[in-house]
Amino acid sequence: MSTLKPPFRADHVGSLLRPQAITAARKKHPEGDGLSPAGLKTVEDAEIPTLI
Numbered sequence: 032m033s034t035l036k037p038p039f040r041a042d043h044v045g046s047l048l049r050p051q052a053i054t055a056a057r058k059k060h061p062e063g064d065g066l067s068p069a070g071l072k073t074v075e076d077a078e079i080p081t082l083i
Contacts, residue, residue, distance in 0.1 A: 050078045 049057075056074040059066040066074075 053078050 053075055056066060056071050060068070060071045
């Protein structure tokens with residue numbers, strides 16, 4: 032007989048997947064494809080609220 036009593040607690044450890052727009056912006060930024068640090072921040076700031 033099991034002694035487990037629900038509800039069980041779960042913790043999320045790690046990261047959520049990044050939206051495609053952030054992934055593409057991060058690829059452009061270090062390669063020098065014209066995306067400045069400010070441009071990268073703009074993309075991230077626009078996309079992060081969609082994760083919450």
